[in-house]
Amino acid sequence: MAAVAQDTAVSTGRVTRVFIYLVLLLFALFYLLPLYVMGINSVKPLSEITGGNMMALPQVWTLAPWASAWSTAQIGVEPTGLKPYFLNSILMVVPAVAISSIVGALNGYILTKWRFRGDTWVFGLMLFSCFIPFQIVLIPMAVVLGKLGLAGSVPGLILVHVVYGIGFTTLYFRNYYAAFPTELIRAAQIDGAGFFRIFWRILLPVSGPIAVVSVIWQFTNIWNDFLFGASFGGTSQPMTVALNNLVQSSTGVKEYNVHFAGAILAALPTLFVYIVAGRYFVRGLMAGSVKG
Amino acid sequence: MGFLDIRNVTKSYGNVEVLHHVDITVEESEFLVLVGPSGCGKSTLLNMIAGLEAISSGEIAIKGRVVNNVHASKRNIAMVFQSYALYPNMTVGQNMTFGLEMHGVPKPERERALADVAKLLQIDHLVDRKPGQLSGGQRQRVAMGRALVRNPDVFLFDEPLSNLDAKLRVDMRTEIKKLHQKLRTTIVYVTHDQIEAMTLSTRIAVMNKGYVQQLGTPKEIYDTPANIFVATFMGSPAMNILPARVVVEGGRPHARIADAEGVARLLPFSQANLAGWEGREILLGIRPEAITDPEGADRKSANIVPLTNRVSVTEPAGSDTYVTMTLSGKDVIARMRADASVEPGQVFDFAVNMEKAVAFDPQTEERIKA
């Protein structure tokens, strides 16, 4: 893998190289600009923003907007800050990511190694579910959640995201496991390992890269979801909905610095997941495409 | 009743029958080789013995116990796969003891078994490595070690040498043979390489299109092939098959063939019963090594027949020289000593060992039994 990363197809002269780096640097700066604006404005008093230059560094550095966004800002009618919603999001995203990834891995395992009559149809339908827009499932989902008594709760949101995510996670794991030699499964069967033992001892230990892909994908999607949160969140709304309520509130002055701080708070967990797991991400997506 | 009994076993996928009424009995410490061309059902049969494929009809019994409904792990068999199928995340040692662990064997015992087998196969210095860090030959040994550790009743091998290069394949072949002679284990071994089949086996089952064509010792298979398929599949270069007419002269049946110039020649058969075929067409089968120069002819044979014919091609192959000629309109290959002086275009005096010749019924392609 390392060798592949270093291997460049064309060799370049020094001048072209400097030029390439310059262009890349420019693009990087351009993409980082919004983050810069958010960052510096979140540590300024409000007066500096309304009265001055958005791009300038703060004259007075303050963490008050962060504190406010976290624990005292007005969200809707309650002055709770984003803290309880952040907690809701965590309580929702962790089990939802875990469950959908595990179910996806099991599905992939079964669809490739314990094939049954009509399995391609099952997989086809799951694949189809990846293409269903969110909006279409809103009403049926509301009915189901109501019937299950899960409407407006964190478990309800977990269910929604798990159901919606399984199509994707199954796709990832199925394609990954399809390249896994079936003879290994047979060898393990002869060795006396059962269904779950084979999964646990043989398959999962080599599933790292694709598990990372699944986790990143699910985490960012579920964390950033607004529609399901707003529709089914009820009293346990996730971070995204709260952020919207914070920013869109029509009463009082618009506290831009608090809004910026809140927006960064909302983006931090996905950023964290990308940085921690990101280097496996590309590896996982590429897995199977190049034999190594 | 044998050690491993395959009784009237068939296999169907949907309504396609890929194995038809297979009957094979394997005795204890036998080395049975299943050989045949690609797609003939060797792996399918092996997988049914292993319990990896369901048996559509018939019975398989190991040590007298019918195992049709016994799970693969409870049949007390071990299998070596073509791809070796080593668990990539485990070390060599863990790979070899995984089966014992799954069967609840306590750790000290596992360690002891591992040490014994690793020593036997000379892989004791590799036990802490991962399969990815091994060469092909070493992986092959580990795969065999994993099977040996279990001390099973029957070993199943599915083309275990086909992923190795030619030299290593010959070495490992010898090693497997030695191992079998030392341990006297019962082995069913699948290959499509007829040389592997001949050298390793105590008995061979030649398969084609889902049928067992012939079951017998290597010598039986080679000398008295049941039909033209077996005759031409086993042996390299393949047995020469040429049309001939049976004529009886002096009370003895002869094969009448035509030489390169179209002149009729008579080759006396050793099988007296072929007189019953007088005047009829047969297919004459002669192995290349049964056609030689007179000095190279088998001295023990009681039926060496001289045959003068024109040589069309010679192919020196180091140890032997292959000579091609035309008989009854077919290309026929003769195997000469390397120092026999034969030139293309030359009219040469050959010696045919008719004791080794076989005759086939052209309709059924079955050998005409003596």
Ligand SMILES: Nc1ncnc2c1ncn2[C@@H]1O[C@H](COP(=O)(O)OP(=O)(O)OP(=O)(O)O)[C@@H](O)[C@H]1O
């Ligand atoms: N799952 C399956 N469904 C349908 N037909 C199958 C299936 N598996 C095998 N077959 C057929 O059964 C026949 C025997 O296959 P098998 O794998 O036993 O051949 P083989 O003798 O091992 O060949 P090779 O030397 O190429 O490994 C083949 O014609 C194959 O197409």
Ligand SMILES: [Mg+2]
């Ligand atoms: Mg096969």
